[in-house]
Amino acid sequence: MIDWDNIDTILFDLDGTLIDLHLDAYFWKQLVPQTYADKEGLDAQTCHARIQQLYRDIEHSMQWYDIDHWAKTLDLPIREMQRQHALNTQVRSGVYPLLESLQKLDKQLILLTDSHPFSLQVKMDNCNLSSYFEQLLSSHQFQRPKMHSALWQSVYQHCQLNPDRTLLIDDMEPVLDQAKSNQMAYTLGITTPDSQQPPKQFNNHPSITDFQTLLGSLSG
Template identity: 25%
Template sequence: MLDIDGVLLDQSFDNLFWGELVPLELSTVQNISIENAKNEIYNTAEKVKGTMPWYELKFWENKYNLDLVNVALNNSAEIAFLPRAEETLKILADLDKRIILMTNCDRRLLNVKASVVPFMKYVDGCVSCVEIGAVKESQDFWGPAFEIFNIDTEKSLFADDNINVVNSAIQAGIFNSFQVLEPTSDGSLINKPNSNFTIKNIGELI
């Protein structure tokens, strides 16, 4: 089981999307300065961080009257695999390993990413927290996710760049859960090791 952003795909796109592109769109729609728009997005994000609204596009679209799918589509050239990610997916698929994607990414944004980067062709299934109705940081996510894909936790491993999600997965019974330390290709973000199982990237799983 794998996370997508920061594990398969370069987290730089999401950082750009939420840090620059969404505020830019908000500044245009509401005719406010980019600085004020960034502050508005940041302040709202701090209030909902780690909860369902944080990940749901419709929350942000309804709150600020934005079309975030269109914003993503207009900047989709920035979406890319992380180094070694596609290579690893190919190897796992050739070894007939079952690959399930567990993501907090909203399915509508995920569809934009999948239209640009062909990661879905290697996997056997994918589920978003929005479809489950609970974020991966919550234990309420894992039971339904395991049931959908008939997951045997003792025979599974999981990789995610978010340490809170890694800890949640361990609590749910996936004891072979790995924290990914390098979620961006340019090194702009390096996660501090906070797990007994850490890898720089998923290529180290092979």
């Protein structure tokens, strides 16, 4: 149970928290390698292995989240590909009722994502989420990903929020770890970010499989 009386602000992750992570997983793990293979005239398996190594080389760095870096590296129209693929954006069950309920309680709602600002915008263009949030933030504007400790103090200052009265909801345990080590009072993990994958486990933070649990705590 969450003591909502002690929380003024809720920070929401985007991919895997508010929308199904399967959208991004398919895009980067299947669509991009296959499109690259078609362009290069190589077999899909070879291209997939090559791209996976490129991903691993800079995983979770700011460059890793930069779609323009990948457009240049792979010589692919990543922005146009994302614009088309974002038509498949799927908001997770229970998201809209939860956001509406939190708004009625006068909670400050902020979206904080590692997605590139362009990716964030095209996803928002294909769902009705943006109106619920006071701010839509990409870590790119702070030049640090959410797994970087320095990002959190910048977010606190930018949003003028009190971390002692803030809840972060995210599907990545290392992100929750960083926030917690930077005075975030409340953290909550999402165990089912990708509808096509089995649930994962959080070791250091409370977690939920869906938003019905939070809705129940609000009504209770």
